[in-house]
Amino acid sequence: MADDTDVDVVVIGSGGAGLCAALMAYENGARAILVAEAEDVVGGSSRLSGGVVMGSGSRLQKAAGIEDHPDDLLHDYMQLNQWDVHHGPVSTFTRRSGETVDWLADHGVRFFDRLIFGGDERKPRSHCVDGAGQAVIDVLHSRCRELGIDIALRRRVDRLIVEDGRVIGAQVGEDRITAGAVVVASGGFGANPELLASHFPAAWHEGFTWYIGSDGAQGDALGFAEQVGAQVVGRDRGLRTLTPAFGRLNEAFLPGWTVLLDPSGRRFADETAPYGILDGLVGAHGNAGFVVFDDAALRPPPELAERYRDSYKQVWPNHPPFRSRNYNADIVDEMVGKQRIATSDTLEGLADLIGVDPAVLVGEIERYNGHVEAGEDRDFGKSGKFLMPIGTPPFYAAAVRPATVNLTGCGLRIDGRGRVLDAHGGEIPGLFAAGECTGGVLGTRYMGSGNGMANALTMGRVAGESAALSLGSSC
Ligand SMILES: Cc1cc2nc3c(=O)[nH]c(=O)nc-3n(C[C@H](O)[C@H](O)[C@H](O)COP(=O)(O)OP(=O)(O)OC[C@H]3O[C@@H](n4cnc5c(N)ncnc54)[C@H](O)[C@@H]3O)c2cc1C
Known part of the structure; x- marks a missing residue:
């Protein structure tokens, strides 16, 4: 840990993206890790999810005799979205999606042997978790606890701390915590009607619109973007x-x-x-x-x-x-x-x-x-x-x-390593992001069941890994 910071990595949000980021930061050398969670429960919308996770090239897929390759998923994803997505993060998330399923299984997430079709793909790629989203969160949460990763509930980060253009921490009210790297994993904005109307107008139908996810999805990442001059992409997607x-x-x-x-x-x-x-x-x-x-x-x-x-x-092994x-x-x-x-x-x-x-x-x-x-x-x-x-x-x-509204797809622009980009396309030092708070990964079509979790879990892992690897350069 850098001597002059309170922790190595601060993760904002304890959903699938946040917990994966925290664990991967640990696995890549970070030790003092704090996950700040706004709500009084761990897990965000990930906890409420159906626990279907898309992934190509996983051990389970191979064991089921399904011949697939992550490049095929990338190709299908690009085709379906008529290439109107950011290839950098999309190629990372598709290429590492199978590896993410294996990693989750190694940590104790139990998947059914039978894979399902998530959408219109030719090969089944969606993996069903026994116990749905809550089981994913339970496993990740208990691994974090075993490793001494701190999770602070009811701590809604209201601003990032920036010094000389570098993000050096996060602030909750008057409480400041400094860190070598910050990962934003604060989810989408489905629970915020004003942001839905302005950033996802296609979903805004007066008297009809409602959100099925967690109350914590308030779109705070959009406020962080404004604060640090980050690009916001993916308007009207979800x-x-x-x-x-x-x-x-x-x-x-x-x-x-x-x-x-x-x-x-x-x-x-x-x-x-x-x-x-x-x-x-x-x-x-x-x-x-x-x-x-x-x-x-x-x-x-x-x-x-x-x-x-x-x-x-649809007949899902983990759903009645x-x-x-x-x-x-x-x-x-x-x-x-x-x-x-x-x-x-x-x-x-x-x-x-x-x-x-x-x-x-x-x-x-x-x-x-x-x-x-x-x-x-x-x-x-x-x-x-x-x-x-x-x-x-x-x-x-x-x-x-x-x-x-199941999920939103507009948020921070990231590169293939989960680094947040500023208005000029430069990486904002010290700042990483993953999951539903990012944009550019979700296209004009949701690929199918498992797309959202695959993005959150895989890019959460990538952002956590990048955050940990960046520590050397920040010390
Ligand atoms: C009911 C439902 C079912 C779904 N089923 C599936 C499925 O089966 N498969 C699939 O692929 N996708 C599914 N999705 C979509 C998928 O679950 C989400 O896209 C994904 O879980 C988002 O993960 P995340 O970690 O980015 O965000 P979240 O899991 O929402 O986590 C974000 C966390 O950040 C916290 N937070 C927000 N702001 C702050 C702040 N300022 N400070 C601190 N903490 C903050 C929130 O409280 C929350 O806990 C489903 C969605 C819903 C709502």
């Missing part, structure tokens, strides 16, 4: 899933028996598309829509009950079978009573109620029912096993918006 007009029950995937229409009543996508893909499609088709279904979906005849129930592509939380008889009947879901005995009547041209809506549903009869969705390729007719009245339509 992951949104669909919020119905009547409630706030997070529903990651639509059941296969729904039909999703745009604001003009046109169908435009396979309703079972992965959420990252559906997010972009809804954005491209009016950023709003209607989920339409019929009464058979709510009260199926016994011989079809199983088909209606098992209507999800997906079931619709919003579109089931109990909720729908209640919301129809409160006039929050439109219902009619005819499709024309339904169209009138939601303000779309009846000829368009009826035409779209008739065409869809034709696909059902043929056993093939000739428009958007939804799998035949999810095709159920919209034919049993009454019919229902719920207004939806892409307004359930």
Whole structure:
């Protein structure tokens, strides 16, 4: 440790990125490490996550006989995002993603042997943690404790300490702590409505928008950026899933028996598309829509009950079978009573109620029912096993918006080693960042389940490693 600082490394935030940074700083020689956490609990949104972690080239992937290479993940990631991401950090995070899964397993995180498809990739790359996000945090937290890494709760860093252009510590109120290096791992800004409206306007729908992550996601990194002149990149990026007009029950995937229409009543996508893909499609088709279904979906005849129930592509080993939380008889009947879901005995009547041209809506549903009869969705390729007719009245339509914020993707610009860059592209001495508080890694499409954790955990490790390795130069 440098003689003239209180600690070697200060990490701001105890989510996946922060704890990985702290541990990797330790593994690379730092000893006095302090993690400052704003909330009264360790773990941030990482703790609440589904515990799905994308990674290419892991031991588990090899053991499952899946031939993959981190360069393939990098290639797929760049393609999906039409190259509109920062290749430096993206190449680090994709190339070291498998290694991160191995490292987590070595520390005691238990993964299921079966990998899943996170999005539309050709090879399963997403690893499922037994015990979801909380289990990842529990393992990392207890490793930190074993190694003597300090975690201070209810310590919300409000400013960085800067001297001669170098970040030399962090401040909580009047308390100053100096350090050889500072890692910002303070998460996103999903819990801050003003920042959502200004930095992620596509997700801002008055009366609809809500955040499913932790209260600590206040976007403090954006304040640090202003303070030290760091670049902020990735405006209007993040992951949104669909919020119905009547409630706030997070529903990651639509059941296969729904039909999703745009604001003009046109169908435009396979309703079972992965959420990252559906997010972009809804954005491209009016950023709003209607989920339409019929009464058979709510009260199926016994011989079809199983088909209606098992209507999800996604079967995760660490999650109970997906079931619709919003579109089931109990909720729908209640919301129809409160006039929050439109219902009619005819499709024309339904169209009138939601303000779309009846000829368009009826035409779209008739065409869809034709696909059902043929056993093939000739428009958007939804799998035949999810095709159920919209034919049993009454019919229902719920207004939806892409307004359930899962994560945000705008923040500090970093390079491939987690160093924060200033307005002129120079590295800000002493300052590193990782995870949801950074920008440039998340593109126009969320690649799929596991993308957010892979970024936080891998880049957290990278930032912690770089912070520790920088200590020599700062002493
Ligand atoms: C419900 C849910 C499920 C998800 N499931 C998945 C999944 O299965 N797979 C996946 O890949 N992604 C998932 N995501 C996204 C993923 O969990 C996050 O992107 C990722 O965990 C972010 O990690 P992080 O360490 O950057 O931030 P966080 O885990 O949010 O940690 C940031 C921490 O910093 C603290 N903090 C903030 N400001 C300060 C300050 N000024 N001083 C001190 N501390 C501060 C916060 O309180 C918080 O504890 C999910 C997200 C949610 C909300």
